[in-house]
Amino acid sequence: MKIEEVVRRALRIVKPTSGEREKLRRVAERALNLAKSTSSRFDGVTGISIEGSAAKDTWIRGRAEADIFIHFDPKIPKEELEKRIVELGSDVIRRLGGAPRLMYADHPYVEGLIDGVTVDIVACYDVEPPNWISATDRTPYHTRYVIENLKKGQEDEVRLLKGFMIGCGVYGAEIKVRGFSGYLTELLVLAYGSFLEVLKAAATWRPPTIIDIKQYYSSPEEVGELFRDSRLIVIDPVDRARNVAAAVSKTRLSEFLLASKIFLKKPSLKFFEKEEKEKVRASDVRKLSRERHFIYLFFKILEEKPPDVLWGELRHSGEGVKRALERLGFKVYRSGSWTDERRYCLLIFEVDRTSLPRYALHRGPPLYLRNAEEFVELWTRRGIGPWIDGDRAYVLRARDETRANKLLKNGIEQNEVAISRGLVDYVKSGKIGDDLEQLIKIAKKNDGLLKFLVGFLEARPSFLRR
Amino acid sequence: MKIEEVVRRALRIVKPTSGEREKLRRVAERALNLAKSTSSRFDGVTGISIEGSAAKDTWIRGRAEADIFIHFDPKIPKEELEKRIVELGSDVIRRLGGAPRLMYADHPYVEGLIDGVTVDIVACYDVEPPNWISATDRTPYHTRYVIENLKKGQEDEVRLLKGFMIGCGVYGAEIKVRGFSGYLTELLVLAYGSFLEVLKAAATWRPPTIIDIKQYYSSPEEVGELFRDSRLIVIDPVDRARNVAAAVSKTRLSEFLLASKIFLKKPSLKFFEKEEKEKVRASDVRKLSRERHFIYLFFKILEEKPPDVLWGELRHSGEGVKRALERLGFKVYRSGSWTDERRYCLLIFEVDRTSLPRYALHRGPPLYLRNAEEFVELWTRRGIGPWIDGDRAYVLRARDETRANKLLKNGIEQNEVAISRGLVDYVKSGKIGDDLEQLIKIAKKNDGLLKFLVGFLEARPSFLRR
Incomplete structure (x- = not known):
């Protein structure tokens, strides 16, 4: 299939239907009105607006979202604002007929699913750039910037890019993914003109890649100096001090580069199709894990945590365990984490082996040093040796x-492993194993875990799978 | 036991009996006379002398040696001299009733065992310092220097030092040992005065240790510059350009330092008693090797080689195999080599494990590089992955x-392992194993091998054993 044909068909996948549009419009309007009436009960509200992809018309099929922003007077203290948005948001979601869920990235917001549309009730301060107080204060400016600058038709280019990134597993700024935010995809389309031009550019990106649409800076050196260690630097048109791509992990960026290169060489619709494993079986896990070695931590959490918090803890703890395993003498080939975001969590590591040799080499001081014989005398009574080399x-x-x-x-019990404080007790009560059979037994009753395991064992991004 | 008492008793161990003295005197005289009469048949002989420990009266009990030196005119070419000494030496040994054996370190000499006395017939050139032609030309000067400078009674100090070094396994300049030569022990006693003073000094030696009896050099820097990388530098009184300790390996030097430190702390006769394992059994090997891992090469050589050549080849090949094992991914804790010096050879390595995991991590290029997707495309068809990190x-x-x-x-068959040319065919026809049981089967019929194995598994110098 020619690339133009693939893109044409992909558009059908990502473009919302008119029915969907209508539904979003209706839900957003109701949410907005309810927010308005509810917020009259609260002091310090200076305005209400719809932000995000709904406002910019860049949302994609199956992902209808209404971001209702409640603007507050900057005089309201942050803690007070957080309290109010939780109360106000929960009220709105309930009145919409939904079940409010407390979420947070940098600061709290309330989410609900209404008639297939995700409704987020978010607080921001009513400030002028660059006097940002909270992380969401820029959002209204982002919305306005995109609306003012996106040319007619470029909304679909954004949709294609989002769809491609979803298919490749690199879309989403949440901690679980650490990928590209919606605003970032919009800026990329603004910078390069179209979906395909973004991909062509990405295929040639070399770190550091600098995208400075408004030409705030006069040289790459200046930018490089300011955003050290960043592979991709996209200067925020509404805030020259901010890199919109700061939260994109190296891994997600690399995956996007690779997907772009391969798509341009061999265009295919599979890049847009969210991988959906139908039938995964325990026997797949057995087959894929043959002659491979794993260490895993499986545990239950006994409280509700916002996904960003939980995924952040899992990531941090996974890195701590990885370092601990390496310190102990194991090679960690790769690691993965999974959670149902409610109760069950898994950290899993593919390693070179599951046990160390009984004996380890222990080196003494040079024998010409004072008291070197003390090492020898000590160890002559233990271990094997000493010999001199x-x-x-x-x-x-x-x-x-x-x-x-x-x-x-043992390491975890002695608090020598860097596990997040919020998980360490659950981990201690959990299972640490090296035999996948026991995990398979659990996964047989948990389809999500089974799917994760098969994906982890296959060990390739979805766009390389078929 | 007090140190003086230990030394007093040790002297009894190392001092030759009057019967031994008489026997050495007789054998040396006969050898000297036979060498004189035989050498009259050869051109270019300018003199005959007795050298070495017999001449200096520093030999020790059980190690009677007569070194008969045949002095040649420097005009005789080296090849011709080597031919003549082999012929002449073999003739003398035969006439003494012995079986001549061709030996060589730097150049050939002939050895025979006569009535318990080792007789060496060695060629040297009759030259003045520093016009040395062959490695043995200095020997007559060494003998003279020691005789002229060793004070009455210091012969016994040399004997104690030699006995101590033999007991600790660091005596002998031959390739098998790479330890201290007889001449070196004599110079140490000359430098420090007595056996105990040598040990006291050695216990404080720090590299580089410089001993320049005749004060040829004005500063340590000058010496250090000249003999780089040497831990112990003993300037030859008869040749200021030569380090008498050059052939002492770092390991033997360290062992001597350690033995000195421990002996001074806890004097014991065991330092003088050559370790003699009485009853070693296959079951000792089994017991000692439990939960440990070994790789060995056992092979037969089908030609006679002088010990120095064979040990040199074994050492070199052992290092080559060690490097190969490390390259393959094994940790080599230690290595050993053994030969009966006639037919059987063993190289053995203690390793962390005897097999690698089925899967190895293989890293691709950074994905932002041109053509990085080729790695991905190649490996998507093989192996597990690729994944991005x-x-x-x-x-x-x-x-x-x-x-x-x-x-x-496989590596050896493809000539990728640095094995000495003189051994490689024998190694290829030999056995490469990881199961000590098979080696035990052979060792049951070979007491020398069995003793070596037990010693290798115990892995400590003899002076630490009891």
């Missing part, structure tokens, strides 16, 4: 414990 | 072979 004495020290899961468990 | 793609590559001995065998 070159300047030093060595011994083989017997390990009491050799299995990775046991070693890790 | 940070800037790069990774895959797990399946190894065809995972066992160390098989991998090593």
Whole structure:
């Protein structure tokens, strides 16, 4: 299929139907009106607006979202604002007939699913740039900037880019993904003109890539200096001090680069089709895991946490466990984390082996040093050796414990493993294993976990799968 | 026991009996006379002398040696001299009733065992310092220097030092040991005065240690510059350009330092008693090797080689195999080599494990590089992955072979392992194993091998054993 034909068909996938449009319009209007009437009960509200993809008409099929922003007077203290938005938001969602859920990225907001439309009730301060107080204060300016600058037809280019990024697993600024935000896709289309031009550009991106639409800076060196260690720097048109791509992880960026390169070479609709495993079976896990080695931590959390918090803790804890395993002498090939965002969590690591040799080499000081014989005398009574090689004495020290899961468990019990405070008690009460069979037993009753396991074992991005 | 008492008793161990003295005197005289009469048949002989420990009266009990030096005119070409000494030496040994054996370090000499006395017939050139032609030309000067400078009674101090070094396994300049030569022990006693003073000094040696008895050099810097990378530098009183300790390996030097420190702290006769394992059993090997891992090469050589050549080849090949094992991904804790110096050879390595995991991590190029997708496309068809982590793609590559001995065998067959040319064919026809049981089966019929194995598994110098 030619690339133009693929793009033409992809548009059908990403473009909302008129029915969907109508529904979003209706839900958004109701939400807006309810927010208006409800907010009259609260002090300090200076305005109400619809922001985000609904306002910019860049939302895509199946992802209708209404972001209702409540603007507050900057004099209201942050804590007070947070309290009010939780109360106000919950009230609005309930009145819309939904179940309010407390969410937060940088500060809290309330979410509800109304008639297939995600409604977010978000607070922001009514400020002028650059006097930002909270992380959402820029949003109204972002909405306005995109609306004013996106040319007719470019909304669909944004939709294609979003659809492509969703299909490739790199879309979404939430902690779970650490990918591209909606605003970022819009800026990319503004910078390059179209979906395909964004991909063509991305295929040639070399770090640091600098996109400064409003030409705030006079040289790449100036930008590089300001945003060190960033692979992709997209200067926010409404805030020259902000990199819109700051939250994009290196991995997601690389995946997007790779997907762009491959799509341009071999265009295919699979890049837009969200991978959906139909039938995964326990036997797939068994087959895929043959002659491979894993260590996993499976545990239950006994409280509700906003997804961003939970995923952040999982990521942080996963990195801590990885470092601990490496410190213990294991090679960690890769790691993964999963949660149903309610109760069950899994951290899993593919390793070179699940146990260490009984004996480890232990090196003594150079023998010409004062008191070097003390090492020798000490170890002559234990271990194997000491023998001398070159300047030093060595011994083989017997390990009491050799299995990775046991070693890790001991480390965690002694608080030597950097696990998030919010998870450590759950981890301690959980299971640390090296035998996938036990995990399969659990996964047989949990389809989400089973799907995750198969995906983790396949170990490739969805666009490389078929 | 007090140190003086230990030394007093040790002297009894190292001092030759009057019967031994008489025997050495007789054998040396006969050898000297036979060498004189035989050498009259050869051109260019300018003199005959007795050198070494017999001449200096520094030999020790059980190690009677007569070094008969045949002095040649410097005009005789080296090849011709080597031919003549082999012929002449063999003739003398035969006439003494012995079986001549061709030996060589730097150049050939002939050895025979006569009535318990080792007789060496060695060639040197009759030259004045520093016009040395062959490695043995200095020897007569060494003998003279020691005789002229060793004070009455210091012969016994040399004997104690030699006995101590033998007991600790650091005596002997031959390639098998790479330890301290007899001449070096004599210079140490000359430098420090007595056996105990040598040990006290050694316990404080810090590299580089410089001993310049005749004060040829004005500063340590000058010496350090000249003998770089040497831990111990003993300037030869008869040749200021030569380090008498050049052939002492770092390991033997460190062992001597350690033995000195421990002996001074806890004096004991065990430092003088050559370790003699009485009853070693196959079950000792089994017991000692439990939960440890080994790779070994056992092979037969089908030609006679001088020990220095064979040990040199074994050392070199052992290092080559060690590097190969490390390249393959194994940790080599320690290595050992053994030979009966006639037929059987063993190289053995203690390793962390005897096989690798089936899958190895394989890292691709950063994905922002041109053509990085080619790596991904290639590996999507093989192995596990690719997945993206940070800037790069990774895959797990399946190894065809995972066992160390098989991998090593393949490497050797493809001449990728640095094994001495003189051994490589024998190694290829030999056995490369990871199961000590098979080696035990051989060792049951070979007491020398069995003793070596037990010693290798115990992995400590003899002076730490009891």
